[in-house]
Amino acid sequence: MKNIFQELYEEYHQDLFQFIFYMVKDQATTEDLVQEVYIKVLKSYDSFAGKSSQKTWLFSIARHITIDYFRKQGTRKKHTAERYEFEEYGQYIQDQSPIPEEVAVKNESVQQMYRCLDLCSENHKLVIVLRYIQEMSIKETANVLGWSESKVKTTQHRALKHLRDIMEQAKEGVEDE
Amino acid sequence: MSKYENKDIEKLLSEMPQIKDQQTFDHYYDKIAEQLDENVPKRHKKPVWMPLLATAAGLFLAFIVGMQFFGSGSQMEDASTFDANMGQSTTEEREGSEVEKNTDDDANNFSSMDEAEHFNEDTAEDSGMESEITDVNLESKALYVDEDEANQFVTLYIPDHQLEYLVPVTVPNPTNQPYESIDYITEIFDQMDEFQSSLYEPIQYIGDHEDGQPIIEIDNDVTDEYVGGSSAENLLITGILSFFDQFGIDLVRFQSDQNETAMLSHFGEFDQLEVPEREPEIYRLKEVDEDRQSYLVPEQIEPSYTFEEALEMMKEGNETLDIKSTIYEDLELVINELDQQTVSIELDPSEPLEPSEDLLTMIEAILFTAKSYGYQYVEFDTEDSIDHLNQYLLNGSTEVPDYINPLTR
Numbered sequence: 001m002k003n004i005f006q007e008l009y010e011e012y013h014q015d016l017f018q019f020i021f022y023m024v025k026d027q028a029t030t031e032d033l034v035q036e037v038y039i040k041v042l043k044s045y046d047s048f049a050g051k052s053s054q055k056t057w058l059f060s061i062a063r064h065i066t067i068d069y070f071r072k073q074g075t076r077k078k079h080t081a082e083r084y085e086f087e088e089y090g091q092y093i094q095d096q097s098p099i100p101e102e103v104a105v106k107n108e109s110v111q112q113m114y115r116c117l118d119l120c121s122e123n124h125k126l127v128i129v130l131r132y133i134q135e136m137s138i139k140e141t142a143n144v145l146g147w148s149e150s151k152v153k154t155t156q157h158r159a160l161k162h163l164r165d166i167m168e169q170a171k172e173g174v175e176d177e
Numbered sequence: 178m179s180k181y182e183n184k185d186i187e188k189l190l191s192e193m194p195q196i197k198d199q200q201t202f203d204h205y206y207d208k209i210a211e212q213l214d215e216n217v218p219k220r221h222k223k224p225v226w227m228p229l230l231a232t233a234a235g236l237f238l239a240f241i242v243g244m245q246f247f248g249s250g251s252q253m254e255d256a257s258t259f260d261a262n263m264g265q266s267t268t269e270e271r272e273g274s275e276v277e278k279n280t281d282d283d284a285n286n287f288s289s290m291d292e293a294e295h296f297n298e299d300t301a302e303d304s305g306m307e308s309e310i311t312d313v314n315l316e317s318k319a320l321y322v323d324e325d326e327a328n329q330f331v332t333l334y335i336p337d338h339q340l341e342y343l344v345p346v347t348v349p350n351p352t353n354q355p356y357e358s359i360d361y362i363t364e365i366f367d368q369m370d371e372f373q374s375s376l377y378e379p380i381q382y383i384g385d386h387e388d389g390q391p392i393i394e395i396d397n398d399v400t401d402e403y404v405g406g407s408s409a410e411n412l413l414i415t416g417i418l419s420f421f422d423q424f425g426i427d428l429v430r431f432q433s434d435q436n437e438t439a440m441l442s443h444f445g446e447f448d449q450l451e452v453p454e455r456e457p458e459i460y461r462l463k464e465v466d467e468d469r470q471s472y473l474v475p476e477q478i479e480p481s482y483t484f485e486e487a488l489e490m491m492k493e494g495n496e497t498l499d500i501k502s503t504i505y506e507d508l509e510l511v512i513n514e515l516d517q518q519t520v521s522i523e524l525d526p527s528e529p530l531e532p533s534e535d536l537l538t539m540i541e542a543i544l545f546t547a548k549s550y551g552y553q554y555v556e557f558d559t560e561d562s563i564d565h566l567n568q569y570l571l572n573g574s575t576e577v578p579d580y581i582n583p584l585t586r
Binding site: 001005013014018030034039100109110113114121145146147150160161163164167 | 180181182183185186187189190191192193194195196197198200202205206208209210212213357360363364367368375378379381394396434
């Protein structure tokens with residue numbers, strides 16, 4: 001078991017950690033969820049049929065566990081009212097929890113983007129993180145999410161548009177103050 | 178003021194920093210090994226005292242049952258105390274196994290469905306009926322839920338693969354916001370080639386208007402690619418309106434992804450659509466193949482048709498759509514409306530009714546049809562036949578189901 005775990009850890013751990021971290025934005029929670037992913041993976045390792053790549057399989061499990069966490073917490077961000085209450089974005093975005101050191105050393109726009117990701121729906125965030133932060137291809141992303149490639153493209157298109165809207169609104173909010 | 182372009186957003190995203198985990202390999206390995214050690218042996222290793230305990234429990238149970246036949250008042254009191262304890266213990270065991278189930282299952286969205294099915298079983302048991310025939314495991318196409326479970330399920334309307342009709346399918350609500358579940362249709366049904374769920378790819382629920390109506394965004398770039406033909410567009414619109422109808426919504430707003438008036442090439446431009454009042458429906462059967470789930474498929478009929486006439490229509494299938502009849506051709510039906518909520522149906526078959534999948538499908542199709550006519554209860558009356566099938570009384574009153582076609586896979 002240790003050998004399998006070591007192999008997975010060396011190959012994928014940092015990517016896996018980063019993916020979950022950008023989804024949940026909390027160090028301790030990320031550690032717990034990563035651990036949960038490994039346990040699930042090791043328990044079902046024998047039944048891994050190899051139909052997808054090991055990476056796709058691992059991220060697919062990570063995605064399920066992360067979404068499951070959101071559902072249990074009931075903290076999923078609703079993009080309903082928020083979308084129509086732009087005047088509150090500036091305030092909302094500044095009220096978020098502290099940003100990690102890696103982000104804090106970046107410029108203001110990157111920090112703002114980091115906060116704006118919280119205003120994306122689950123699906124938008126998944127696609128954005130997998131495509132732009134994990135740098136997965138459309139095909140890899142589709143495999144991880146169990147979607148068609150066209151759905152990934154459509155969701156990506158919408159997610160970028162949504163991020164553009166809220167980034168502009170956040171900027172206006174900051175400028176108004 | 179500068180405006181962001183997509184490329185600016187993409188550039189910012191590419192500049193997002195790498196987040197490194199500070200924990201070591203050993204930290205994770207120790208924790209994982211500990212958890213795996215905790216889980217595995219407990220599930221597989223039976224303690225040696227288990228057979229002894231089981232034997233003792235059996236003897237004790239036999240003793241208690243014996244007391245109920247021969248016992249005095251005080252002995253009966255003891256027995257009821259035992260029953261109460263057993264009840265508590267059973268609950269604990271059930272909770273324990275539920276915890277284990279939640280821990281072991283993959284992110285399983287369908288556990289609530291299992292619970293609901295158990296509810297149906299419990300209902301039949303609780304009714305005190307002496308079962309003569311319900312040992313058969315029949316696939317139900319109806320779902321009953323408790324009031325507090327009502328928002329745990331949602332019915333989605335999926336086009337068949339030929340884009341000829343819509344099939345209502347009930348799934349555990351995949352989100353906290355029930356309206357958002359319409360965004361999950363392609364995801365849930367993607368691998369099921371009996372459906373054409375890609376029809377929903379261009380649409381997305383984006384929020385509520387200030388007047389409370391849901392807003393659906395239609396991506397016109399994608400509609401050109403995916404939604405072809407007026408019948409497909411009509412199915413999409415009907416599916417969306419039917420979906421919101423279950424939440425009591427009477428108007429749905431639409432917009433394009435450019436925040437403009439929505440447009441479908443055959444349907445034309447539109448920014449809002451009223452949810453039409455539901456007309457009576459008949460329910461017939463769609464079977465794909467033996468390995469796959471079959472579904473009840475509704476078809477709206479003119480309100481001028483009586484309930485009796487509607488049931489007669491269900492004795493015939495639709496060969497063009499490969500939809501099968503649900504009511505036995507040789508079955509005589511005598512309908513009497515007892516009050517606005519209750520209709521009685523006397524079933525007079527040429528041969529005694531036997532428990533079967535077909536009979537269950539017939540009963541449930543009748544119940545859903547009765548529901549579409551506004552009835553809450555159906556009192557079946559079958560002379561010289563079985564008393565009940567699954568949870569349905571065939572010589573008594575049965576409530577119409579809450580949800581149709583629960584997805585079983």
